[in-house]
Amino acid sequence: MTQTAIPYLFLRGGTSRGPYFLRADLPEDLDTLSEVLIAAVGAGHPLNIDGIGGGNAVTTKVAMLSASERDDCDVDYFFAQVTVEKREVDYRPTCGNIMVGVGPAAIELGLVAAQDGETPVRIHAVNTGAVVEAVVQTPGGHVLYDGDFAIAGVPGTAAPIRLGFMETVGSVTGALLPTGNIRDVIDGVEVTCMDVAMPVMMARASDFGLTGYETQKELDENRAFYDRAEPIRLKAGELMGLGDVSKSVTPKITLLAEPRNGGSVTARYFMPWTCHPSMAVTGAQCIAACAILPGTVADGLSEGLAGQFAPLTVGVEHPMGTFEVVVDFEHQGDGVAIRSAGVVRTARLLARGEVMVPSRVWKGFS
Known part of the structure; x- marks a missing residue:
């Protein structure tokens, strides 16, 4: 076999979009993981022509989800920013727009059971340690994507997703003003x-x-x-x-x-x-x-x-x-x-299936 198939969902979250994976379906080692994400996105080319990226930093983002290791959260959300024209991956930041899609993706992937009406999803942003509660519209126990809420930068309307961000001050540096100065x-x-x-x-x-x-x-x-x-x-x-x-x-x-x-x-x-x-x-x-x-x-x-x-x-x-x-x-x-x-944002499931990466990059677990 010359390629490795990796299951994924493809979602727009806010004004970004990208693949959402189960963390368990990807290599644990970060060096190998980076090569897999570079291949999947097609990093290293302005159009990401050999991958599923969109030639812009808002379309070369990746979400990796797993059941949370924290007792107060449902989902661990590990984010990767893949560079468009360079073969680089940054795991330092998180992304709030991609986070908008984490609640729906967690339900679609079976990490969280949907309730009738609304489903709260407590998200732990692994990269920064922040905790976010997303409230997803789930009438009849299914994620609702259609709605009448509009956000600037996305055409049309969709179902609203409410996000409440907690523990965000000093998310990376540990301080509101990390230099110690207002200016x-x-x-x-x-x-x-x-x-x-x-x-x-x-x-x-x-x-x-x-x-x-x-x-x-x-x-x-x-x-x-x-x-x-x-x-x-x-x-x-x-x-x-x-x-x-x-x-x-x-x-x-x-x-x-x-x-x-x-x-x-x-x-x-x-x-x-x-x-x-x-x-x-x-x-x-x-x-x-x-x-x-x-x-x-x-x-x-x-x-x-x-x-x-x-x-x-x-x-x-x-x-x-x-x-x-x-x-x-x-x-x-x-x-x-x-x-x-x-904040209130929207998300939409765009596709589901398998993304292919060359076996020379990663042979998978088999």
Whole structure:
């Protein structure tokens, strides 16, 4: 046999999509696992022509699920970000959009029994340690994908999936402000480095000579911006205690500006070497936390948020619309303590079957 067949589900989760595997169906060794995922996605080519990736960082994501080892959770969710044009896999971050599909996938894969009406699924994000509760619509004990809820960046409507994120502060670094400062100055640019669901380095777009309202295409064609931003990101990674991040997608880069369309703040989120076409779930939570914390680079951009009380809905404007995050927090002196963040997203099962990888990459368990 020249190829190895691996069972999988293919889902859109939020504004991302990718394969969802049972962790037990994949090699345990991370080096071999990486080669399997690279082959499955087709990493190393701008179109991922020899795999099932979509030629964009939001379509080269992988979810691996198993029954949780934690007593307070149902599912362990192990995430992999496969690079589009390089043969690389990053296991440091998690992905909130792909996490939207974890609840439905866990039910479809038999890891969680569906209830009649709604099914709560407690998810442990293995990469970061975060705990998330997803509430999936399951009338008659079956996952419902059709519905009337719309999210920016996805055409049409679908059934809503509610996500409640807990234990997200210091998800990777162990601190809300991993550098110890509200603002740092790196290479002459003021940044706020925060870790809420995802380590993110935030700056004002104007400090890079940008408006913050540029399209994804305009930003990705502006290689001078990336040439200036990447060295700053690398130094931010060191200051945040992440070490050498030259081959890691964290910390992410975010540019902020004043809102234009009734939201709280405008953001352009980078993954980090291309601009996100819309907005990451984890990134939106970190941006929302930055918007409500006094003294950050968002201070003065997000009018009306400072001093308000929880729960507070923060609208993050992005290239395709607005992403709303409901933040629960409490005031502590001059700062705030983030308790949880909630979002509503959608997912859809696109395909099921087997993905094939060359046997020279992995022969499977037989």
